[in-house]
Amino acid sequence: MLGFLEARQVGLDDPGRLRRAEATRSMLSGGSDGIIALYDLENFSRKVHYTCKSICSVGRNHPDVHKYSVETVQWYPHDTGMFTSSSFDKTLKIWDTNTLQPADVFHFEGTVYSHHMSPVATKHCLIAVGTKGPKVQLCDLKSGSCSHILQGHRQEILAVSWSPRYEYILATASADSKVKLWDIRRASGCLITLDQHNGEKSKASSEAANTAHNGRVNGLCFTRDGLHLLTIGTDDRMRLWNSSNGENTLVNYGKVCNESRKGLKFTISHGCSPEFVFVPYGSAIAVYTVYSGELITMLRGHYNTVDCCVFQPNFQELYSGSRDCNILAWVPALREPLPDEDDEAETQKNPAFEDAWSSSDEEG
């Protein structure tokens, strides 16, 4: 039942834009062939290596299937009766899970890179959509039309994410190297534009003023408590920001290779101490601690570039989708407790069980 209160996490990509529904332990994945599949994540087989079956899917013979690659899928935040998917065919579709029919379709002028619906919103049902155009569109589920446009970026919007803490705060990342935080109730523009140098103009060339990265900003992820924001860019850097004042915390993760031309979906753990961030790094997944920047390990298992990953906090598992058409589930390894060296000392018998009989046959 914790599932109902949990915030939903962001989807993945190719083949999976992955999304989990905590309550029903099922996962949505959208692939570059336009197919959306639902998987049952529960493992009843008790085997170490298991395969999750696909429960149902919107396949190529479905009349309303997406024509091009599905970029983002997300469960409706409050239950699994509905899910949303957006694709390069310039549409955002709202699907009814039980009948697998689209309940609504939003059309846009440019390809849709990313969409997100707020996990904590109660007062609004807005979906933020990032497209090829520089304007962020907010589509209202209740009225079925685009109610809102946020202007401020100059190039395509590659990632959008609502804050898991405040239902009106939205973060958007664009190819013009800027990341902006918006309060959608405000009419006059963005709240903060994140600046990687924290206002010190002297650090870089003048063109790089007020930019979050020195290249396109590909991915956004809020930490679970919404207090920090992680951004990743094509300058091979990942930065951690304080989401309340937009300050760069200057945690140095080193080089985080990023060659994706579209958005990169990465994810943060929840319920671990310290929190980890899982970033697709070539054909492996790099695991860093969020607040200290240390590279813990690289998870290798895919044969081709990993595009997306998502974390399931209830099972504490990571799911990753890659260009080799596989979705892998990464399960935390339970270590056997090591035997202590002073074993002999520990096996002292309880004196009540000691007997005074000697073990030799002779009288003693």
Added chain:
Amino acid sequence: MSRKRPRLVPETFGSRRRRGPGGAGEEPPGGEAGSVRRALRELGELFPRLLFQDALPPIALKSQVYSLVPDRTAADRQLRELRELGEVRVIQLGFDADAQGIVFTEDFRTKALASCRGRPYEGTVKRFLASVLPACGDLSFHQDQMTQTFGFRDCEITQLVNAGVLTVRDAGSWWLSVPGAGRFVKYFVKGRQAVLGMVRKSKYRELLLSELLARRAPLSVRLGLPYHVHDLIGGQLLDIVPTTSGTLLRLPET
């Protein structure tokens, strides 16, 4: 020592170093500003002074500091502290947006004064070093800053650029620079390419660190192999793989 649990974190070159280039070492990385200061002094030892006829202060690169202090966030924080204390200056070297050189302020001042002795712009440079350097810890200076706050005229700014203390960055702004650093940058870029080439040409594109250091450096490597190896490791241009025969340097796949 009890049997250790298998570590998820491999011992990187940085934390186990001291067997590598750089000589004897002691402290665990991280901690106070001391470890970065020690790293900078050690890198200063590696810098070849005679090559430049002692006209340049020892320049260390930020990537080399990351190689000696593997916790990057802590290294950045300590560097910031040292900059605020005024002990070090960060110089933008120009060939790469990421490559920043670090010099001790005292060394920088001595060498800058020595390089302009007897020249017509000596007075301006002295005034610059005395008034601007302690006041402003930035990497670059703006037109308004120079003319209004510090009272330099345009002709004096031109003299500073001729002296090599300032380098043009943009219309109306200048980077702080080390006089005579051009030769250093040229040797550095060539040497970096040469060392990377050594690893690239080897079979399987990997080399044991001990093997690399034992080889004769090609002629284009004037600054010394250990100097370049620190920079390549810290700048993540080479991957470190710990093996039973020592540290292995490998070119990253991408």
